[in-house]
Amino acid sequence: MNPADPTRGAARRLLVIGVGNPHRGDDAAGLEVARRLQERLAGIGVGGDSETGAGAGAVTTAATVDIATGEGVDLMSRWEGADRVILVDAARSGAPAGTIHRFDARRETVPSSFFRYSTHVFSVAEAIELARVLGTLPHELAVIGIEGAVFDAGGEISEAVESAVRSVVAELAETLDARD
Amino acid sequence: MTEPAIRSTRTIKVDTLARVEGEGALLIRIQNGEVRDVKLRIFEPPRFFEAFLRDRDFREVPDITARICGICPVAYQLGSAQALEQACGVTVDGPLRDLRHLLYCGEWIESHALHLFLLHAPDFLGYPDAIRMAQDHPDVVRRGLEIKKTGNRLMQVIGGREIHPINVRVGGFYRLPAVADLHALVEPLERSLEAAIDTLRLTACFSYPDFERDYEFVALSHPDEYAILGGRLVSNRGLDIALEDFPAHFDEEHLAHSTSLHAYHRGHGAYLVGPLARYNLGFEKLSPLAREAALAVGLTPTCLNPFRSIMIRCVEIVHACEVAIGIIRAWREPPAPSVEVSPRPATGVGCTEAPRGICWHRYTIGDSGLVKDARIVPPTSQNQASIEEDIRRFVAAHLDLPDEDLRWKCEQAVRNYDPCISCSCHFLKLRVERT
Numbered sequence: 295m296n297p298a299d300p301t302r303g304a305a306r307r308l309l310v311i312g313v314g315n316p317h318r319g320d321d322a323a324g325l326e327v328a329r330r331l332q333e334r335l336a337g338i339g340v341g342g343d344s345e346t347g348a349g350a351g352a353v354t355t356a357a358t359v360d361i362a363t364g365e366g367v368d369l370m371s372r373w374e375g376a377d378r379v380i381l382v383d384a385a386r387s388g389a390p391a392g393t394i395h396r397f398d399a400r401r402e403t404v405p406s407s408f409f410r411y412s413t414h415v416f417s418v419a420e421a422i423e424l425a426r427v428l429g430t431l432p433h434e435l436a437v438i439g440i441e442g443a444v445f446d447a448g449g450e451i452s453e454a455v456e457s458a459v460r461s462v463v464a465e466l467a468e469t470l471d472a473r474d
Numbered sequence: 475m476t477e478p479a480i481r482s483t484r485t486i487k488v489d490t491l492a493r494v495e496g497e498g499a500l501l502i503r504i505q506n507g508e509v510r511d512v513k514l515r516i517f518e519p520p521r522f523f524e525a526f527l528r529d530r531d532f533r534e535v536p537d538i539t540a541r542i543c544g545i546c547p548v549a550y551q552l553g554s555a556q557a558l559e560q561a562c563g564v565t566v567d568g569p570l571r572d573l574r575h576l577l578y579c580g581e582w583i584e585s586h587a588l589h590l591f592l593l594h595a596p597d598f599l600g601y602p603d604a605i606r607m608a609q610d611h612p613d614v615v616r617r618g619l620e621i622k623k624t625g626n627r628l629m630q631v632i633g634g635r636e637i638h639p640i641n642v643r644v645g646g647f648y649r650l651p652a653v654a655d656l657h658a659l660v661e662p663l664e665r666s667l668e669a670a671i672d673t674l675r676l677t678a679c680f681s682y683p684d685f686e687r688d689y690e691f692v693a694l695s696h697p698d699e700y701a702i703l704g705g706r707l708v709s710n711r712g713l714d715i716a717l718e719d720f721p722a723h724f725d726e727e728h729l730a731h732s733t734s735l736h737a738y739h740r741g742h743g744a745y746l747v748g749p750l751a752r753y754n755l756g757f758e759k760l761s762p763l764a765r766e767a768a769l770a771v772g773l774t775p776t777c778l779n780p781f782r783s784i785m786i787r788c789v790e791i792v793h794a795c796e797v798a799i800g801i802i803r804a805w806r807e808p809p810a811p812s813v814e815v816s817p818r819p820a821t822g823v824g825c826t827e828a829p830r831g832i833c834w835h836r837y838t839i840g841d842s843g844l845v846k847d848a849r850i851v852p853p854t855s856q857n858q859a860s861i862e863e864d865i866r867r868f869v870a871a872h873l874d875l876p877d878e879d880l881r882w883k884c885e886q887a888v889r890n891y892d893p894c895i896s897c898s899c900h901f902l903k904l905r906v907e908r909t
Contacts, residue, residue, distance in 0.1 A: 317541070363544065367588060367622055368636065420605060427608040428616065 308357040309376035309432075310466060313364035313383040313418060319449030320391070320442025323384040323459055324364075326451060327440075330463045331359045335470065357470045366421030370430065378434040380469075382462060383418050384455075385439030392454030394462060395439035399426075404437050438462055500884060502869060503907040509870045512862045514888075527848040532558050532817050532839050536642050539835070539850065545588075548581040548633065549828030550850075551642040553835040556704060558644045561822025561839050564815050569808040570646040571703065572801050576656075577632040577639065578702055578826070579798040583666065584625025585829035586749075586787040586794075589892040590673070591618025594784045597886045598680035614676070617669050621791065624659075624666040628798060631655045646812030656802045663802075667795035671767050674788040678771035685868065686778040689860065690742055691751035694827050700752070700759040700793060702827045708755055711742055717823045720834050726851070737856040744859035747831025748891060749786040753777060761800075764793035780864060780890040787892070817843030828853050830892055854893040861891055 312328020315321040335357075358376075362369055364383060373379045385395050387407065397404045399422045406419035418437065425431045440458045442451075451459065503511040523542055527535060535554045540547035552574055559566055566574070591614065592604040601607035608615040626636040631651050633639025641647050692713065696705035707723075708714050715723055726737050739745045757765070757775035768789045777786060821838040831853030840846035868887045872880060 363638075365544070367592070367619060368626075370619070371623065371626075420603070423605045424608055424615070427605055428612055 307377045308380070308470070309373060309378070310357060310359045310380045310382065310470070311362050311369065311372060312359070313362050313369070313381060315363070317448060319444045319446050320440075320451050320455045321384045321445050322451055323440040323442060323455050324382040325361055326459045327382045327438075327462050327466065328359050328361045330459070331466055331470070334463070334467050335359060364418055366417055366424065369418065369421045370425050373425075373432050373435070374430070376432050379432045380436045380438065380466065381418060382438045382440070382466075384442040384445075386442060386445070387439075389441045390454070391441055391443035391452060392458040393441035394458055395437075395441065397437040397439070399435035399437055400431065400433075500865075500888075501907070502865070502880075502884075503909070504869075504873065505909045507873060509866050509873070512866045512869070514858060514862045514865065524848045524850055527837075527845050529844050532561075532837070532843045532845055533644055535837065535845060535848075536644065537640070540638055540642075542850070542852065543828075544638075545585055546581055546828045546830065546833075547638050548578055548629070548642070549826055549833045550835075551639065552578065552703065553824045553826045553828075553833050553850075554837065555642060555644045555824070556826070557822045557824030557835040557837050558839065559815060559822065560824060561820040561837060562644075562815050562817055563820070564645065564813060566646055566813060569806060570812070572805070573632060573647065573651075574642075575699075575703055576798055576801045577629060577642070579794040579801075580625045580628025580632065582625070582702075582794040582829050583791055583798075584622045584629065585892075586791050587618050587622040587625060589829075590677075590784055590787050590791075591615060591621075593892070594787075594889055595677075597889060598677070598682075598784065614673075617673065620662075621666045621669055621673075624662045624795075627662060628659055631659060643812055645815040646810075648811060650807060650811045653805065653807060656805055660799055660802055663795045663799050667763065667792055667799070670788055670791040670795060671763070674767050674771055674785060674792065677785045677788055678773075680784070682779060682781045683868075684779075685781060685864075687780070687864070687867070689750070689778065690739060690745040691754045692739065692745045692747050692832065692856075693751040693755045694825060694832060695756065696759070700756050700761070700797075704825065707825065707832070709739065709745065710755060711739075713739065717825045717834070718836075720823070720825070720851070721836075721849075724851075724856075726855075736859040737851070738859065744863060745856070746860045747853050747856050748783070749790055749829075749831075750777060750780060750783050751831060752827060753786045753789065760789065761793045761796035763796045764789050767792050780887075783890050783892075819846075821847075830854055831856060854891070857891050857893065861888055861893070864890070 310328060310331060312324040312326070314324040316325055360372060362372060387395065389395070404419040404422050406417060422431065422435065440455055440462065442455055444452050499514070501511070501513040502509065523539060527538060530538065535558060536551040539550040539554045542550050595614065596602065596604050596607045599607055599611065604615060629639055630636045632641065634641035634649070641649060690709050690711045692707060692709045694701035694705040695708040704717070706714060706716060707720060713723065723740050724737060725740055754776055760768070771785070773785060773789070817839050819840055821836065823834070823836045825832055825834040833853055834851040836849045837845055838847040864887050865884050868883060869880065872883050875883065
């Protein structure tokens with residue numbers, strides 16, 4: 295990548311992070327969104343990313359698409375330096391499967407009950423709240439939660455979630471294209 | 475939900491949590507003011523993994539088993555790699571072993587830091603969670619995040635990736651780290667070592683419940699180091715065995731009417747693994763600065779209070795930082811990132827000290843390098859019986875509390891063990907059955 299490239303500085307401006315667990319059914323929703331966005335971006339010659347989280351930087355759109363496990367402290371370091379972040383994750387709130395929840399993390403608290411990571415560590419919600427307290431939230435942080443139904447080990451994503459994933463991918467692809 | 479006072483059965487029951495497969499289940503039955511039953515399900519043994527490892531190529535095992543635990547993948551990668559190396563008659567020694575040790579230091583640092591600062595410290599500072607603690611103590615939290623970051627960086631440089639290292643293989647590594655990248659870690663390690671000592675002083679001022687038990691501690695023991703990568707298995711009740719003799723001395727039992735597995739030292743009973751066990755059994759092998767820091771805050775080589783494990787984890791962070799700095803300073807690059815490993819039909823064992831305690835692996839390789847049999851014993855499931863006993867005693871001392879407060883107390887008792895469940899503030903939905 296040419297260091298003199300004027301879009302290089304912009305590469306960190308918009309960061310889409312797909313969060314989830316690929317081995318637990320609908321928990322892969324956020325990852326699927328990110329993966330398909332990466333494919334789309336790759337299709338038009340723009341850098342996407344692998345699980346290493348090293349943003350490849352964009353050429354025609356000033357955006358990076360990352361994949362993350364959803365571990366909160368990891369998320370906090372990934373969005374360091376990004377101006378605008380869109381987080382996509384599976385949600386579990388009891389709403390009908392495939393429901394797309396949206397939160398503007400700068401203006402509201404994200405309910406932790408929606409986005410449980412494993413029982414292990416901070417989830418998306420806790421990471422956001424901690425970053426808010428420490429003053430390290432990105433300028434813009436949108437959270438998209440795709441309501442899941444089935445989270446069994448080894449399962450595929452369910453139909454309702456698949457449909458929501460497609461819809462979010464289409465919407466975000468437009469957002470990314472629109473930032474030229 | 476608490477039943478009205480006329481019903482004297484309180485059932486404390488925990489349902490499965492979102493995104494977690496049946497972990498976080500706690501049932502307490504209280505009859506006539508006495509704790510009758512405590513059933514805790516905090517970790518599901520990796521039976522699924524043991525099954526689907528069969529007929530996989532032996533080289534796939536470290537990467538597959540790493541998925542058992544998102545927070546301590548290195549423990550699984552190294553335990554399985556060493557077991558398979560033993561089966562194939564290979565020993566990974568010298569600089570490659572040092573590199574494994576370094577990687578493992580990274581895991582201890584980041585795992586302990588995460589638990590200590592974000593999960594455990596709020597209990598002692600009187601906050602329901604780290605976020606509220608951060609409002610009043612942002613510097614403490616920032617310090618914790620910095621230390622965790624150092625651990626992550628160590629894992630990234632050697633393991634190739636922070637969360638799930640991809641560089642570990644049977645025989646060593648796929649790639650050696652760049653020497654400059656290793657040396658760049660010294661400064662953050664030195665800062666984290668100081669930060670950990672400061673934190674130890676802070677934890678020394680916490681108020682600790684007066685709670686001690688005469689545990690049987692089980693840990694690895696090694697002649698030359700605070701055991702982490704291997705050694706013999708020892709206890710404070712006379713156990714001293716080679717790794718392959720583990721099944722002859724330890725049983726896993728499914729209790730009647732319970733879905734959880736309890737581990738017992740045959741002829742003895744429940745036992746404890748993890749930082750408290752390591753500390754009590756291997757204090758004199760801690761790094762000089764770790765020993766000095768421990769003694770300076772009033773700890774002695776014996777510590778029987780599980781609530782003080784927060785201090786012990788801090789001591790282990792100091793130790794891991796000092797050991798890591800030493801390895802990097804003495805680092806001489808080996809000629810190759812791994813040694814040759816040719817599979818043969820044989821059985822091998824490996825056991826390492828995950829942040830939470832001993833993690834024991836045994837594999838049998840069959841024909842064509844395919845796995846015929848796998849057995850994995852993680853640390854948290856070994857602690858299950860001890861944790862239940864702790865809860866039983868702790869609850870007995872707080873029976874008059876309403877369920878909500880009782881749940882909080884139980885969570886604190888469980889958090890001492892940093893099991894693979896203690897992350898969220900309210901991971902136990904307690905149901906108390908009182909009759």
